[in-house]
Amino acid sequence: MATKKKLTFALMDPPFENARTVTTMRLIDIAARRGHEIIVFAYEGAVGHAFAKQAKHANAAHGHDLAQEDHPLAREWVANILAASQAAGGKIDWINCGLCVDERGVGEFIHGTRRGSPADLLKAAEGSDNSLVIGTRG
């Protein structure tokens, strides 16, 4: 086990859109399971990951009801990562950019995440051992 570090991840991609979200969640999950102190700054569409009102749906095209479809939800991935961090003795400060939240009307977050501002990202980057920015790409 490496020495615990303070790592910042800045996320831009919205949920339910592309593979980058899955890779991002995998990365944060690995860091969480190592017990690191993690700061996640979600901005632009990424503020939707922790939106509490995401809901599973059935899929008539697949012939699946709600339970059979078992649609994955980003908010559940976030909750699982928060739990993994706690179990490993780590800590995650999951910050949703307030400007981006207000633009999208997604102010209801799951427990364990909070509203913040771009200034939090600056503080996080300055106070971290390392940072990774995962921006949206075409």
Added chain:
Amino acid sequence: MAKYLLIESRDPFESNDVENHYALASSLAKDGDTVTLLLVQNGVLPARKSARTEALEKVAKAGVEILADEFSLRERGIDAARLPASVKKAALDVVIDHLEDGRKVVWY
């Protein structure tokens, strides 16, 4: 000299910017920096023998270590046993390893 981990997630058949990213990796390595290029998602596609594999081989010849995310390889049916000699499969954990180590990690 600096140490870099460059992450490439795009398919070079879809984005010409991938070539620029390869060029950046090669330039840094030629300048004496330690550079690892990690392929993830559709970024692993040139690791299957194709018209774009040669570009990857050139990056390796410049002194860049090239890794491919094993999960992304499996998703795309790319047999890790048939990767070019210049590409090694790796767990995504390598990104966290390098962040812990203080490398500059850049995702394109």
